[in-house]
Amino acid sequence: MRLGELDASILKRQLRTEGISLQTGPFITQISTQAPDLIESLHTLYSDALICEYAEFSDFHISVDRPPGLRRWLQPQIDFYFDGTAPFNPFPAGQALPLFEWGLNWAISQHAHQYLIIHAAVIEKEGHAVIMPAPPGSGKSTLCAGLVHNGWRLLSDELTLLDLHNGQATPLARPVGLKNDSIEVIRRFAPQATLSPITVDTHKGAVALMKPPADSVEKSDQPAQPAWVIFPKYIAGAAATLTPHSKAKACIALGDNAFNYSIHGVNGFNLLTNMLDQCDCYDFSYSNLSDAVSIFSQLEPPA
Amino acid sequence: MPSWQVTPESQFIWHSWNNEHLLYNNASGSTHLLGEAEAVLLQSLQKAPQTIPQLEKGLSELFEAVPSEEATKWLQNTLFQFKSLGLATIEN
Numbered sequence: 030m031r032l033g034e035l036d037a038s039i040l041k042r043q044l045r046t047e048g049i050s051l052q053t054g055p056f057i058t059q060i061s062t063q064a065p066d067l068i069e070s071l072h073t074l075y076s077d078a079l080i081c082e083y084a085e086f087s088d089f090h091i092s093v094d095r096p097p098g099l100r101r102w103l104q105p106q107i108d109f110y111f112d113g114t115a116p117f118n119p120f121p122a123g124q125a126l127p128l129f130e131w132g133l134n135w136a137i138s139q140h141a142h143q144y145l146i147i148h149a150a151v152i153e154k155e156g157h158a159v160i161m162p163a164p165p166g167s168g169k170s171t172l173c174a175g176l177v178h179n180g181w182r183l184l185s186d187e188l189t190l191l192d193l194h195n196g197q198a199t200p201l202a203r204p205v206g207l208k209n210d211s212i213e214v215i216r217r218f219a220p221q222a223t224l225s226p227i228t229v230d231t232h233k234g235a236v237a238l239m240k241p242p243a244d245s246v247e248k249s250d251q252p253a254q255p256a257w258v259i260f261p262k263y264i265a266g267a268a269a270t271l272t273p274h275s276k277a278k279a280c281i282a283l284g285d286n287a288f289n290y291s292i293h294g295v296n297g298f299n300l301l302t303n304m305l306d307q308c309d310c311y312d313f314s315y316s317n318l319s320d321a322v323s324i325f326s327q328l329e330p331p332a
Numbered sequence: 333m334p335s336w337q338v339t340p341e342s343q344f345i346w347h348s349w350n351n352e353h354l355l356y357n358n359a360s361g362s363t364h365l366l367g368e369a370e371a372v373l374l375q376s377l378q379k380a381p382q383t384i385p386q387l388e389k390g391l392s393e394l395f396e397a398v399p400s401e402e403a404t405k406w407l408q409n410t411l412f413q414f415k416s417l418g419l420a421t422i423e424n
Binding site: 277280281291294305 | 345363
């Protein structure tokens with residue numbers, strides 16, 4: 030059963046009591062919360078995700094709830110609990126959704142060491158994946174959101190999971206985080222996209238989450254072979270341009286952007302170098318999403 | 333005269349594209365990006381410990397270059413960079 034098929038009142042009751050186990054990519058996450066805004070957003074953003082009704086095992090146990098004590102009434106806050114402990118300082122109560130998303134990213138990046146995990150978006154078309162590592166503010170998520178509404182499949186906006194045995198990218202189709210001006214850009218560029226309400230005044234500014242396309246969630250069991258590593262950069266007024274990027278420097282950048290490269294040692298090095306043997310690498314500057322989509326549609330897989 | 337050698341406990345894994353060389357050092361867990369000349373220098377040290385004059389002679393022959401003060405300075409600087417990165421040591 031998919032989460033969207035569950036009646037809202039039943040979902041609310043389950044999230045407030047025993048929680049629900051949700052399949053996102055290769056992980057089962059048990060989620061519980063009392064926060065009404067998070068319950069509503071989960072119902073919308075994860076409506077295509079499978080509920081694991083009889084899961085005997087969950088990879089992550091997460092709850093997002095108000096801390097006990099007077100804080101409930103004075104400047105209410107919200108805590109992220111992982112296996113019953115709170116690894117972060119509390120957030121203002123209205124930020125439950127971004128806290129949940131960022132917390133789940135943290136849980137995966139710190140624990141799923143069966144993968145080499147790179148801080149990068151990854152999308153796919155016709156079996157070929159593009160990995161897009163980039164620092165915050167580079168326009169990575171905006172580009173990713175635009176592309177997945179124009180023929181590309183979302184594997185992940187934040188965490189590229191590379192299988193250590195075959196180098197394939199494992200899908201983890203979850204909501205795409207949009208910040209500040211990007212929210213309105215995507216509203217205009219992809220009016221069919223479903224966005225959460227905007228959370229203001231987070232440490233990243235105004236944030237909204239974009240629901241992953243249903244097709245991407247349904248194909249969560251279909252990994253893809255990386256064919257390109259592209260370093261995007263939004264530059265106001267820049268024409269959409271691909272420029273070749275050194276494979277050796279791409280390898281160093283991917284290692285630097287990986288959460289657990291040092292844990293995997295030589296296996297991580299071999300995985301990245303073997304993968305890059307099969308990839309073309311580019312820098313990509315852009316300012317207009319339509320032009321970016323056009324350039325990406327012309328990518329030819331490496332021979 | 334002291335000779336240079338690769339750090340005894342290190343195990344190097346190389347991967348190259350054109351004139352760029354990646355080196356994974358199993359002893360430190362670090363990955364290094366080396367240019368063509370640096371890679372040749374380190375690979376020659378992997379074959380056997382060598383003094384600076386021996387390295388100069390070998391590299392001059394390989395690159396068909398005339399030994400120069402500038403080349404000697406580059407060699408010394410690069411060897412000490414290798415030392416600071418834990419890739420090479422001086423053997424007395």
